[in-house]
Amino acid sequence: MVLDVLYEDDWFAVINKPANCLSVPGRGADKLDSILHRAESLYGEAYTIHRLDEATSGLILVAKTHDCQKRMNAYFREREVTKEYRALLRGRLLGEKGQVRKPLRCDWPNRPRQIVCTDEWSKDSITLWEPISYEGNTTRVRLTPFTGRSHQLRVHMQSIGHSIIGDEFYDDQYTPENHPRLLLHAYRLEFRHPFTQAWVAFVAPCPF
Numbered sequence: 001m002v003l004d005v006l007y008e009d010d011w012f013a014v015i016n017k018p019a020n021c022l023s024v025p026g027r028g029a030d031k032l033d034s035i036l037h038r039a040e041s042l043y044g045e046a047y048t049i050h051r052l053d054e055a056t057s058g059l060i061l062v063a064k065t066h067d068c069q070k071r072m073n074a075y076f077r078e079r080e081v082t083k084e085y086r087a088l089l090r091g092r093l094l095g096e097k098g099q100v101r102k103p104l105r106c107d108w109p110n111r112p113r114q115i116v117c118t119d120e121w122s123k124d125s126i127t128l129w130e131p132i133s134y135e136g137n138t139t140r141v142r143l144t145p146f147t148g149r150s151h152q153l154r155v156h157m158q159s160i161g162h163s164i165i166g167d168e169f170y171d172d173q174y175t176p177e178n179h180p181r182l183l184l185h186a187y188r189l190e191f192r193h194p195f196t197q198a199w200v201a202f203v204a205p206c207p208f
Helices: 035-043 066-077 152-159
Strands: 005-008 012-017 057-063 082-090 098-101 104-106 114-116 126-135 138-145 184-192 199-203
Touching: 012 035, 035 057, 057 066, 066 184, 082 152, 098 152, 114 152, 126 152, 138 152
Parallel strands: 057 184
Antiparallel strands: 005 012, 012 057, 082 138, 082 184, 098 126, 104 114, 126 138, 184 199
16 A cells, blocks of 8 residues: 655645556456555545556656646646656667657457547547667657547557557567566656646656
């Protein structure tokens, strides 16, 4: 029930989520342990602002009041939060920077997988990428999601031939024996504080 709290005030907490930990409780007693449940145990009350995939590590925000939750939800909805992820990709992603813009929707027979699709249920999805370094036949990359679709970064990287290493859904070289975690990390968050209006920035060092 431990939380790695990087920052907190009267309104919200910034938490460094470990990989393979739920953001919010799932169905059943075995899925109760999560960042939100741990925050509720620590603070008495806690409210969801946004989520990370269970496999993804890094920065996640938890509101301590309903008012903060409402204001921060509006920030995310209006794209007033700057998000940066770090990932390790298969292969050498060449170029100084680029953009993937491909619509996504749920792959209903294979949930929770998502797929690139252009039908009426798809949603426009945009990811910006920028290589940081090359390590053998892998690329350490900075990813900035302009939209926030489920599994967006994971599907977009797979769609251009550079799956995120350790991705059980989209990395065709994945094996549980060789990949204890998905190498995707929510590295940085920046936004205007919803109550003080100060510009705040938070970083969680990349663990891989």
